[in-house]
């Protein structure tokens with residue numbers, strides 16, 4: 078591996094946010110190549126962000142010896158094949174959400190990654206918001222106490238303009254709807270704080286736009302730790318919010334409601350004056366804020382890669398979120414509660 082790591086970004090839509098994230102740390106990352114089928118789009122971006130090389134195919138990127146990491150920011154249905162190609166070319170891989178469209182595919186990628194000795198890091202950049210990180214810190218210090226309930230709202234707005242991008246809204250190319258494409262971050266946040274889900278009852282429907290995939294969802298679920306939660310998702314909310322509210326024995330943690338930044342500050346923490354309030358407040362004073370968003374995930378990725386420690390987001394994390402989505406779809410189709418885990422032989426293992 079070279080230091081700084083040689084990076085190729087593939088896809089110049091959200092790819093621009095990745096480029097900006099890498100370029101916060103020129104001593105860690107050197108974005109050497111931008112790849113896109115749309116060479117004009119890529120060239121404009123490359124010029125703006127001083128990326129020296131623009132290419133039109135992943136095959137070209139894979140053959141470049143000075144690239145250590147291929148960062149995939151293309152439409153969802155392409156991810157699986159592109160990750161496989163990047164691993165075959167002996168590159169590390171970063172890939173946007175949703176990583177892939179089935180649990181079987183994630184398990185197969187895990188085997189491929191182990192064989193190739195290369196790493197795959199799925200993107201869940203909202204994890205690194207400072208408000209959420211404070212709660213994570215309290216939980217890791219064993220101060221929050223027993224988890225009781227959680228409530229999540231993802232109330233966003235998507236109109237026909239959004240679905241003009243041809244891959245959106247279609248099962249074959251987007252792989253799923255509001256759960257997979259939008260609320261997956263909110264699901265990851267729940268799993269990140271509380272650990273694995275145990276059972277799910279879910280309803281999904283399409284009411285907002287004329288698309289093939291769901292745009293409204295209601296989930297009622299139980300976590301393996303015994304806590305209960307509800308998740309509500311719509312892409313038809315004129316007033317947009319995102320909200321996480323976690324009720325633990327010793328703390329109620331409430332996110333802000335900024336739709337695309339609710340894991341960041343400010344979060345509101347309410348403590349029990351008759352409990353361990355003093356310790357909790359002391360812990361929060363000790364909390365050292367770190368970097369957020371894409372830059373925060375990439376910074377942690379760099380150090381994990383060089384130190385040989387666990388990546389900030391793992392294949393297992395992507396699997397857990399996808400498993401919850403698969404269980405919700407299954408519950409909706411069967412009109413019954415679905416127990417996790419989902420493994421080989423389950424109706425939702427090979428496809429969503």
Ligand SMILES: NC(=O)c1ccc[n+]([C@@H]2O[C@H](COP(=O)([O-])OP(=O)(O)OC[C@H]3O[C@@H](n4cnc5c(N)ncnc54)[C@H](O)[C@@H]3O)[C@@H](O)[C@H]2O)c1
Nearest residue numbers: 088089090091092112113114115150151152153173174175
């Ligand atoms: N993490 C987040 O918050 C977040 C936000 C937005 C999008 N995303 C995800 O990022 C991915 C891309 O979304 P987007 O909004 O940027 O889409 P987009 O359509 O705006 O951009 C995708 C780009 O990929 C290019 N492309 C398509 N096929 C290609 C190929 N075979 N080789 C090279 N380039 C190719 C297209 O020309 C296009 O420029 C999706 O998986 C989406 O879900 C994540």
